[in-house]
Amino acid sequence: MYDFNLLVCCSWNNYGKAKDEIIHLLEGLGDKNPYVKRTIARGIIGVRTCIDSRKVIRRLREIFNQDPLAVQHTSKWIPIDLWTPSDIDSMKEGVKQLKEGIQKGEKWRMTVEKRRYTQHHKAEIIKEIAEVINEKVDLENADKILRVDIIGKYAGISLLKPKEIFSA
Numbered sequence: 001m002y003d004f005n006l007l008v009c010c011s012w013n014n015y016g017k018a019k020d021e022i023i024h025l026l027e028g029l030g031d032k033n034p035y036v037k038r039t040i041a042r043g044i045i046g047v048r049t050c051i052d053s054r055k056v057i058r059r060l061r062e063i064f065n066q067d068p069l070a071v072q073h074t075s076k077w078i079p080i081d082l083w084t085p086s087d088i089d090s091m092k093e094g095v096k097q098l099k100e101g102i103q104k105g106e107k108w109r110m111t112v113e114k115r116r117y118t119q120h121h122k123a124e125i126i127k128e129i130a131e132v133i134n135e136k137v138d139l140e141n142a143d144k145i146l147r148v149d150i151i152g153k154y155a156g157i158s159l160l161k162p163k164e165i166f167s168a
Helices: 014-029 053-066 088-101 122-130
Strands: 004-009 037-039 045-049 077-080 082-085 110-117 145-149 154-160
Touching: 014 037, 014 053, 014 110, 014 154, 037 088, 045 077, 077 154, 082 088, 088 122, 088 145, 122 145
Parallel strands: 110 145
Antiparallel strands: 004 045, 004 077, 037 045, 082 154, 145 154
């Protein structure tokens, strides 16, 4: 099982420069020993940092706004709240742990990204997992995003506000 608290996207042939950039940025934020590792999905890097992943996103946005060239080799940074096996029942159990983060009356949407995974179709995953949450869905103006990043045998699940994902 993975123990990353961030997934970072980069171009397929750019792992070395992306890894150096991730380490440089995290060290600048105060993590002297971030763990950065290639996943089985090309272009997806797993990161374990001692810094709260949402704080990393906030600070990264500030850094990027001051100097867009500070982020050249990575394209998206996604906080991960928990990991489960990538079977439907395990993912539903993971969502049950996070669903309390969607307050009564808040609107939500789900994003599912699959890599190196053919077990279920995306629509089937969304249909099954959505049953767990009783609040109203809004695909355009959601208050919260339930994000499921499936990489092979494991799924990283997060409940995020729209600004808690960084895209360069």
